[in-house]
Each structure stands twice: as C-alpha cells, then as structure tokens.
Amino acid sequence: MGRTSDAKEKILSAAQSLIELRGYSALGVAEICKAAGVPKGSFYYFFESKEALxxxxxxxxxxxxxxxxxxxxxxxxxxxxxxxxxxxxxxxxxxxxxxxxxxxxxxxxxxxxxxxxxxxxxxxxxxxxxxxxxxxxxxxxxxxxxxxxxxxxxxxxxxxxxxxxxxxxxxxxxxxxxxxxxxxxxxxxxxxxxxxxxxxxxxxxx
Amino acid sequence: MGRTSDAKEKILSAAQSLIELRGYSALGVAEICKAAGVPKGSFYYFFESKEALxxxxxxxxxxxxxxxxxxxxxxxxxxxxxxxxxxxxxxxxxxxxxxxxxxxxxxxxxxxxxxxxxxxxxxxxxxxxxxxxxxxxxxxxxxxxxxxxxxxxxxxxxxxxxxxxxxxxxxxxxxxxxxxxxxxxxxxxxxxxxxxxxxxxxxxxx
Known part of the structure; x- marks a missing residue:
C-alpha cells in the first residue's frame, strides 16, 4: 500500500510540473510515467484516463x-x-x-x-x-x-x-x-x- | 499558381478554426490538411513546419x-x-x-x-x-x-x-x-x- 500511494503522488507531481511547463494536450501518459519513474501499468491503476489525471x-x-x-x-x-x-x-x-x-x-x-x-x-x-x-x-x-x-x-x-x-x-x-x-x-x-x-x-x- | 495559393489560404483558414476550437498542441498536420481539403504534400510546400503555420x-x-x-x-x-x-x-x-x-x-x-x-x-x-x-x-x-x-x-x-x-x-x-x-x-x-x-x-x- 505504501508503494502504490507513493506512485500515485509521483504521477500527480510529475503531471503538475509537465502541465505547467508544456500544457495538457502535448503530454502523453507514457511521458508522464517516465517523468514520475513509475511503470505505465500503475497509471491506469490510479487514473482511468488522462482527463481524470x-x-x-x-x-x-x-x-x-x-x-x-x-x-x-x-x-x-x-x-x-x-x-x-x-x-x-x-x-x-x-x-x-x-x-x-x-x-x-x-x-x-x-x-x-x-x-x-x-x-x-x-x-x-x-x-x-x-x-x-x-x-x-x-x-x-x-x-x-x-x-x-x-x-x-x-x-x-x-x-x-x-x-x-x-x-x-x-x-x-x-x-x-x-x-x-x-x-x-x-x-x-x-x-x-x-x-x-x-x-x-x-x-x-x- | 491560382490553385496553389488557394490551397495555402485553405490551410490557413482551417488551421485558424481548429486552433481556436482545440488549441495548437492537440492538432496534427494530417488533420489540418483533411479539414482544409488539401493533400498533405501541399502543406510542406507552403509551410516548413507546424510552427511556421x-x-x-x-x-x-x-x-x-x-x-x-x-x-x-x-x-x-x-x-x-x-x-x-x-x-x-x-x-x-x-x-x-x-x-x-x-x-x-x-x-x-x-x-x-x-x-x-x-x-x-x-x-x-x-x-x-x-x-x-x-x-x-x-x-x-x-x-x-x-x-x-x-x-x-x-x-x-x-x-x-x-x-x-x-x-x-x-x-x-x-x-x-x-x-x-x-x-x-x-x-x-x-x-x-x-x-x-x-x-x-x-x-x-x-
């Protein structure tokens, strides 16, 4: 549980930085996960879509x-x-x-x-x-x-x-x-x- | 010449409408050309990049x-x-x-x-x-x-x-x-x- 909620925070934090720098449309889920250092599978465990993120x-x-x-x-x-x-x-x-x-x-x-x-x-x-x-x-x-x-x-x-x-x-x-x-x-x-x-x-x- | 400058105008006009509706990042060159009704080859004849457009x-x-x-x-x-x-x-x-x-x-x-x-x-x-x-x-x-x-x-x-x-x-x-x-x-x-x-x-x- 500790590790998964950590992954969610990492995704949120990376997404916020990337959205502030480059906007929303230009971003892909793979890029967000790479910046967050989490596997792409984690993303859809926490967020059903990029819009939900x-x-x-x-x-x-x-x-x-x-x-x-x-x-x-x-x-x-x-x-x-x-x-x-x-x-x-x-x-x-x-x-x-x-x-x-x-x-x-x-x-x-x-x-x-x-x-x-x-x-x-x-x-x-x-x-x-x-x-x-x-x-x-x-x-x-x-x-x-x-x-x-x-x-x-x-x-x-x-x-x-x-x-x-x-x-x-x-x-x-x-x-x-x-x-x-x-x-x-x-x-x-x-x-x-x-x-x-x-x-x-x-x-x-x- | 008449046809090519017409194509340029069509690309510009389609791009302006699409950018107003959906922003810039979300757009692709193929989509702009489709909306303009011109072949994708025309695009790069007139514009060297999406940024130039x-x-x-x-x-x-x-x-x-x-x-x-x-x-x-x-x-x-x-x-x-x-x-x-x-x-x-x-x-x-x-x-x-x-x-x-x-x-x-x-x-x-x-x-x-x-x-x-x-x-x-x-x-x-x-x-x-x-x-x-x-x-x-x-x-x-x-x-x-x-x-x-x-x-x-x-x-x-x-x-x-x-x-x-x-x-x-x-x-x-x-x-x-x-x-x-x-x-x-x-x-x-x-x-x-x-x-x-x-x-x-x-x-x-x-």
Missing part, C-alpha cells in the same frame, strides 16, 4: 491554493490589506516558480482555461467552480471593505470578478514576457477597480 | 485585428469613446464567434500565450510584439485623453497595459463560462483604471 492535478493544486487564500483573506488584517497580501503572495509564488524552472509558468487554472475549457466539459466545470470560489472569497473581503466605507463599488460580486480578471490578465503578461514585474500594478489597479477611498492610507497601512 | 495564422489574425483596432482607435470620436467602441467591437466579435461555433473561443493571442509561450521562443516573440503593439495603440489614446484632462493616470504605458490585461482577463472568463455578458464590465473598469474624471458624461457621450 488532469482533474486530480487541478484539485490538488486548488487544495493548496485555497489553503493559502483562506489564510490570507481570513486574517486579522484590514480587508484592503488582505487583498494587497494576496497579490504579494501571488507575485512571490510566480517569482519562486521562475527561479526554479527558468520561466514564469503563470496560473495553472488560467492556462488550462484557455487551453482546455472548450474541449472537455468536466474540466470546464471544475475550473468554473474554482474561479467561482475565488470570486466568492474576494467578494467577502470587498463586502467587508464596503461596510467599513473603504471602497465605493456597489456590486461587490462584479467587482470581485474584475479584480480576479485583472489578476489573470496580468499573470498572462508575466508569463508571456517572463517577467514578474508585470504583477506590480495589481494593487493600485485593485484600488482603482474598487473605487477605494484612501489609497495612500491603505498603501501606508502595510 | 502557427506563426502565419497569428500574423493573418493580427493583420485583420490591427486593421479593426486602427480604424476604431484613430477615428474622429473623443479618445474615451474610441476605447468604449473597442470593447463593444470585441464583445460583438466574441458574440458572433459564439453564434457560429457554439462556444466563446476567446482571444487567439491570449489562448496561444497561455498554451505556447513557454514552449517556442518564435511564438513567444511574435505574441510579445502583438501585445506591445496593442498596448502602444491604447497608450496613444490614453495620452490624448490625458491631454484633454479626461483621465488622471500619469503613467500612460502602465495604464494601457492594465486596460489590455483587464480585457484579456475578462475574455478568459467569457470563454470559461461561455458567456459574452462577462465582457460588459470592460468599459466601466477601463474608466476606473484610468481614473476618468467624468464617467457619466463619457458614458452619455456615446
């Missing part, structure tokens, strides 16, 4: 990211400070990825959305659920900021979608230009999108 | 989009009205695509950025040039708006990047949710990102 990679990646986002967005800091920390952590994560593999790999969910969402409904649905959850988490924080009269938006859901869209768009450019400095306007743009009342104060509050 | 598809798509963007962004309308028209035309284009093939296909350049930019430097460089050109075009219009005191941003290049990033992010969500209504906040968000002085007036100026 992709869903497992997505779920595992989201489990980690959700933990990070929850920790940041539910902290004791003021709501706008929590959003600023979210962008800082995102930027740090992309920088670490660039240092370890040479290129900014971007957002796994954004990458798979543009590559895969029109091809398999199971992946589309899972990615929708994840972005819905992200928007929901950001919405809660914006709602708090609104109650404290720190922002002027009225449709907090729409505002949360726009903040996440800005994040995805800037991460896309960080990947294209292989430059994490592309992420530095995120905080000022978030304040602008939220119609924040006192951006200088909020910035100084860090 | 992808570059030709990108160039052709950009030639058309650049014509559209230039027409809109150099028109006689006020600068902010021109930006609004750009979003309206983008939304209309995505709606037309959805009506003709059932799903929102998104932005070809954004799709290929997230799928391909870390895999081939030739494609990365071409996509960088295209997004640089888009940002440059939007920057010119923002600079005009700034001269007319209609916006309050000071770094017009950074602002242009953020407007294009917001566009890419919202188009990503329009694709994921197969819903072009996701593009409707683009105009209000653009005004927020630019610190527009009188959004109501600008909106009424349409």
């Amino acid at each position: 992709a869903l497992a990679v997505i779920d595992e990646h989201w489990a980690g990211q959700k933990r990070d986002w929850t920790g940041i967005l539910n902290s004791e800091a003021g709501p706008l400070d929590r959003l600023r920390q979210l962008f800082e952590v995102t930027e740090a994560g992309q920088r670490a990825g660039q240092q370890s593999c040479g290129t900014v790999s971007g957002c796994l969910f954004g990458n798979l959305t543009l590559e895969m969402s029109n091809q398999t409904e199971a992946i589309r649905t899972r990615l929708q659920e994840i972005f819905d959850a992200q928007v929901e988490m950001v919405d809660s924080v914006i709602t708090e900021a609104l109650e404290r009269d720190e922002v002027t938006v009225t449709d907090t859901r729409e505002a949360a979608r726009s903040v996440v869209a800005q994040l995805e768009g800037q991460v896309l450019f960080a990947k294209l230009y292989n430059n994490t400095l592309r992420l530095s306007p995120l905080w000022a743009n978030c304040l602008a999108l939220l119609g924040a009342r006192a951006p200088q104060e909020a910035l100084a509050g860090s | 992808a570059l030709a598809v990108i160039d052709e798509h950009w030639a058309g989009q650049k014509r559209d963007w230039t027409g809109i962004l150099n028109s006689e309308a006020g600068p902010l009205d021109r930006l609004r028209q750009l979003f309206e035309v983008t939304e209309a284009g995505q709606r037309a695509g959805q009506q003709s093939c059932g799903t929102v296909s998104g932005c070809l350049f954004g799709n290929l950025t997230l799928e391909m930019s870390n895999q081939t430097e030739a494609i990365r460089t071409r996509l960088q040039e295209i997004f640089d050109a888009q940002v440059e075009m939007v920057d010119s219009v923002i600079t005009e708006a700034l001269e007319r005191d209609e916006v309050t941003v000071t770094d017009t290049r950074e602002a242009a990047r953020s407007v294009v990033a917001q566009l890419e992010g919202q188009v990503l969500f329009a694709k994921l949710y197969n819903n072009t209504l996701r593009l409707s906040p683009l105009w209000a968000n653009c005004l927020a990102l630019l610190g527009a002085r009188a959004p109501q007036e600008a909106l009424a100026g349409s």
Whole structure:
C-alpha cells in the first residue's frame, strides 16, 4: 500500500510540473510515467484516463491554493490589506516558480482555461467552480471593505470578478514576457477597480 | 499558381478554426490538411513546419485585428469613446464567434500565450510584439485623453497595459463560462483604471 500511494503522488507531481511547463494536450501518459519513474501499468491503476489525471492535478493544486487564500483573506488584517497580501503572495509564488524552472509558468487554472475549457466539459466545470470560489472569497473581503466605507463599488460580486480578471490578465503578461514585474500594478489597479477611498492610507497601512 | 495559393489560404483558414476550437498542441498536420481539403504534400510546400503555420495564422489574425483596432482607435470620436467602441467591437466579435461555433473561443493571442509561450521562443516573440503593439495603440489614446484632462493616470504605458490585461482577463472568463455578458464590465473598469474624471458624461457621450 505504501508503494502504490507513493506512485500515485509521483504521477500527480510529475503531471503538475509537465502541465505547467508544456500544457495538457502535448503530454502523453507514457511521458508522464517516465517523468514520475513509475511503470505505465500503475497509471491506469490510479487514473482511468488522462482527463481524470488532469482533474486530480487541478484539485490538488486548488487544495493548496485555497489553503493559502483562506489564510490570507481570513486574517486579522484590514480587508484592503488582505487583498494587497494576496497579490504579494501571488507575485512571490510566480517569482519562486521562475527561479526554479527558468520561466514564469503563470496560473495553472488560467492556462488550462484557455487551453482546455472548450474541449472537455468536466474540466470546464471544475475550473468554473474554482474561479467561482475565488470570486466568492474576494467578494467577502470587498463586502467587508464596503461596510467599513473603504471602497465605493456597489456590486461587490462584479467587482470581485474584475479584480480576479485583472489578476489573470496580468499573470498572462508575466508569463508571456517572463517577467514578474508585470504583477506590480495589481494593487493600485485593485484600488482603482474598487473605487477605494484612501489609497495612500491603505498603501501606508502595510 | 491560382490553385496553389488557394490551397495555402485553405490551410490557413482551417488551421485558424481548429486552433481556436482545440488549441495548437492537440492538432496534427494530417488533420489540418483533411479539414482544409488539401493533400498533405501541399502543406510542406507552403509551410516548413507546424510552427511556421502557427506563426502565419497569428500574423493573418493580427493583420485583420490591427486593421479593426486602427480604424476604431484613430477615428474622429473623443479618445474615451474610441476605447468604449473597442470593447463593444470585441464583445460583438466574441458574440458572433459564439453564434457560429457554439462556444466563446476567446482571444487567439491570449489562448496561444497561455498554451505556447513557454514552449517556442518564435511564438513567444511574435505574441510579445502583438501585445506591445496593442498596448502602444491604447497608450496613444490614453495620452490624448490625458491631454484633454479626461483621465488622471500619469503613467500612460502602465495604464494601457492594465486596460489590455483587464480585457484579456475578462475574455478568459467569457470563454470559461461561455458567456459574452462577462465582457460588459470592460468599459466601466477601463474608466476606473484610468481614473476618468467624468464617467457619466463619457458614458452619455456615446
């Protein structure tokens, strides 16, 4: 049992790295197993298809990211400070990825959305659920900021979608230009999108 | 000569449709030739590789989009009205695509950025040039708006990047949710990102 669950972890980990580097379509099961150092027979013992593996990679990646986002967005800091920390952590994560593999790999969910969402409904649905959850988490924080009269938006859901869209768009450019400095306007743009009342104060509050 | 250039056009057109539907990695040359209705030998007469075809598809798509963007962004309308028209035309284009093939296909350049930019430097460089050109075009219009005191941003290049990033992010969500209504906040968000002085007036100026 120890060895088999180890093989499953190895497959998941190799698949995540390969998907981040090269996307999903370009990968074959044989290549994933070779990178994982497990026999191909193991693959179909754990995953009924390459799509099932992709869903497992997505779920595992989201489990980690959700933990990070929850920790940041539910902290004791003021709501706008929590959003600023979210962008800082995102930027740090992309920088670490660039240092370890040479290129900014971007957002796994954004990458798979543009590559895969029109091809398999199971992946589309899972990615929708994840972005819905992200928007929901950001919405809660914006709602708090609104109650404290720190922002002027009225449709907090729409505002949360726009903040996440800005994040995805800037991460896309960080990947294209292989430059994490592309992420530095995120905080000022978030304040602008939220119609924040006192951006200088909020910035100084860090 | 007439027949051969016709074959080249057929390959380009089939490749563009297939890349929009399914991405680049998942496609094979044989499949592209079958969809184009041309013998596989023709392919290598016109294109030395699948990558060369992808570059030709990108160039052709950009030639058309650049014509559209230039027409809109150099028109006689006020600068902010021109930006609004750009979003309206983008939304209309995505709606037309959805009506003709059932799903929102998104932005070809954004799709290929997230799928391909870390895999081939030739494609990365071409996509960088295209997004640089888009940002440059939007920057010119923002600079005009700034001269007319209609916006309050000071770094017009950074602002242009953020407007294009917001566009890419919202188009990503329009694709994921197969819903072009996701593009409707683009105009209000653009005004927020630019610190527009009188959004109501600008909106009424349409």
